[in-house]
Amino acid sequence: MKLRADIVWRAGDAQGAQLDPRVLKLLRSIHRHGTLRAAALETGVSYRAAWGQLLDVGALVGTPLVVMERGRGARLTKLGESLLAADEQVRREMEPLRARFEVGIDRTTGSGSAPLRLAASHDPLLAEFCGRVAIPSRLLSEVAFRGSLDSLAIYARGTADIAGFHVTIGERADGVKKSLRPARDRLVRFVDREQGLIVARGNPLKLANLSDVARAHARFVNRQRGSGTRLIVDRLLAEQKLSPERVRGYTTEEYTHLAVAAMIAAGRADAGIGVRAAAAQLDLGFVPVLRERYWLVLRERTLASAAGQLFVEALKDKAFTRLARKFAGYTFDRAGTVATVEEVNA
Numbered sequence: 286m287k288l289r290a291d292i293v294w295r296a297g298d299a300q301g302a303q304l305d306p307r308v309l310k311l312l313r314s315i316h317r318h319g320t321l322r323a324a325a326l327e328t329g330v331s332y333r334a335a336w337g338q339l340l341d342v343g344a345l346v347g348t349p350l351v352v353m354e355r356g357r358g359a360r361l362t363k364l365g366e367s368l369l370a371a372d373e374q375v376r377r378e379m380e381p382l383r384a385r386f387e388v389g390i391d392r393t394t395g396s397g398s399a400p401l402r403l404a405a406s407h408d409p410l411l412a413e414f415c416g417r418v419a420i421p422s423r424l425l426s427e428v429a430f431r432g433s434l435d436s437l438a439i440y441a442r443g444t445a446d447i448a449g450f451h452v453t454i455g456e457r458a459d460g461v462k463k464s465l466r467p468a469r470d471r472l473v474r475f476v477d478r479e480q481g482l483i484v485a486r487g488n489p490l491k492l493a494n495l496s497d498v499a500r501a502h503a504r505f506v507n508r509q510r511g512s513g514t515r516l517i518v519d520r521l522l523a524e525q526k527l528s529p530e531r532v533r534g535y536t537t538e539e540y541t542h543l544a545v546a547a548m549i550a551a552g553r554a555d556a557g558i559g560v561r562a563a564a565a566q567l568d569l570g571f572v573p574v575l576r577e578r579y580w581l582v583l584r585e586r587t588l589a590s591a592a593g594q595l596f597v598e599a600l601k602d603k604a605f606t607r608l609a610r611k612f613a614g615y616t617f618d619r620a621g622t623v624a625t626v627e628e629v630n631a
Contacts, residue, residue: 290382292375294368296345308342308350311335312361312369315351320358323547326566329416358551400426401592404436405449406513407541408579409562410476410612418604424596430541432512437464437582446587447596449475451513451577458629460516467626471588473597474622475579479561479614480517482572483546492556493572496525498532503555505534506548513577514542518558521574543567561614571614580629588623597621 294304307328314324325335343349350365361369400423405411407430419425431439433450440448441464452458454477465472484492490501495518498505508514522529529535534554539545542563548554550567564571587593599605600621609617 290379292372292379294372302345304342304345305338308338309369309372311338312350312365313373315359316361316366316369318544318547319360319551319553320547321351321353323543323550323567324359327541327543327547329412399592400424401446401587401596402427402429402444403447403449404429404431404439404445405447405581406431406433406436406451406579408449408451408476408478409542409560409566410478410609410615410617411449411579413608413612414599414605417608418599419596422599424592424599432509432515433461434464434513435511437461440464440582446583446592448582449579450582451478451579452629453517454576454578456630462626462629465582465626465629469584470582470626471585472624472626472629473581473583473588473600474619474624475581475600475617476609476620477576477578477616479571479573479575480514480558480577481561481564481574482556483549483559483564484556484570484572485549486568486570488570488572490555494525494574495521495527495532498556499527501555502533504537504553505532506537506539506545506554506557507535508545508558509538509540512540514558517575521558562612565613597623 293306296302296304307330310328311324314327315321318324318327321335322332325332328335330338339349339351346364348364349362350368351359352362353359403415403425405428412430415425415428420428429439429445436445436448437450439445450461452461482492482494484490490503492498492501492503507518522532537554539548542559543566545557545559546563546567546569549557549569558574561571561573583593588597598621605620606617609615609620
C-alpha cells in the first residue's frame with residue numbers, strides 16, 4: 286500500500302471550507318454524459334445523493350455549478366466548466382510529482398491482515414461489491430478498473446494482488462492464459478454474465494448485431510483498447526466480415542459498461558456492446574450475444590493468506606448473494622470456488 290498526495294479545493298482562503306472531492310468526479314461525468322442520472326450511476330452514488338452534493342457545493346460557493354434543464358439533461362455552468370478545467374490542469378501538472386512523493390507502507394508489518402490491491406476489467410456487480418463490502422471491511426485497499434489485459438499486466442508486475450478478467454464461455458482463452466502461471470496462480474470464480482448489444486429502450490432501430498449497426502449507420506460507442514469487451518467487438522466484426530471503418534463511432538471509446546449505457550441513455554449513441562446489468566440499470570434495451578465467465582486470479586501464497594481467505598469467503602457470503610440478486614444477467618451460484626489455471630476455459 287502507498288500514501289499519495291492529492292488535490293483539495295477550498296472556498297476562500299486556505300482555512301476555507303473544503304469542497305467535497307466527489308463533486309469533481311460528478312462534474313466530469315456530467316460534462317461527458319449530459320445527464321445527472323448517468324453521472325450518478327457512473328460515480329456510484331444515488332441520484333438524490335448526487336443532487337445533494339451539487340446543492341451543497343452551490344450553497345458553499347454562492348452559485349450553482351450545474352444547470353438542470355427539463356428534457357435537455359444537465360450541463361455545467363461557466364463556473365463549473367472553469368473549476369473542472371482548472372482541476373484537470375493542476376492534476377496533469379501534479380502527476381509527475383505524485384510518484385516522487387509517495388510514501389510506501391510495509392505490508393508485512395502490523396498485527397492485522399493487510400488488505401489487498403485489485404486491478405480488474407470493469408463489471409457493475411464487482412464495482413458494487415468492492416464499494417459496499419470489500420473496501421468498508423478492509424478486504425481491499427485499492428481498486429483500479431482497467432481492461433482485462435491491462436489488469437493482468439499490472440498483476441504480473443506485482444503491483445496488484447488480484448486481477449479480474451473475463452473469457453467467453455465455450456471458446457479458448459489463449460490470450461489471457463499467456464499471462465497466467467499454473468505453478469504460481471489460482472483462479473477464483475466470480476460470476477457468469479451476459480454480454481450483448483445495448484440499445485435504446487424498445488430497440489427502435491431493430492438492431493440485432495453489428496452488421497445491423499453498420500447497415501443502419503447507427504451511432505456506435507466502443508470500449509477502450511485493451512479491454513476484454515473491445516476484443517469481443519473486434520472478434521464479432523471479423524466474424525461478420527465487417528471492417529471497423531463501416532461502423533460509425535468505432536473510435537468513440539468509453540471505459541466502463543455503465544459509461545457505454547449512459548451514452549445511449551443520453552441519446553448520444555444508438556448502440557454499444559456491454560453487459561445486461563448496465564442496460565437494465567438505465568432501463569435500456571438489450572440483445573444478448575454471448576455468455577462470459579468472469580475470473581479473479583490470485584497468487585497461491587496470497588490465496589493462502591488471511592486476507593485472501595477472507596476475500597474468498599466474502600464471495601460465498603449471503604451478503605454477496607443478496608447484492609448479486611439485484612443485478613440482471615448474472616449467474617453467481619459458484620462464486621468463491623477456487624480453480625486451477627488449466628480450468629480457465631471450463
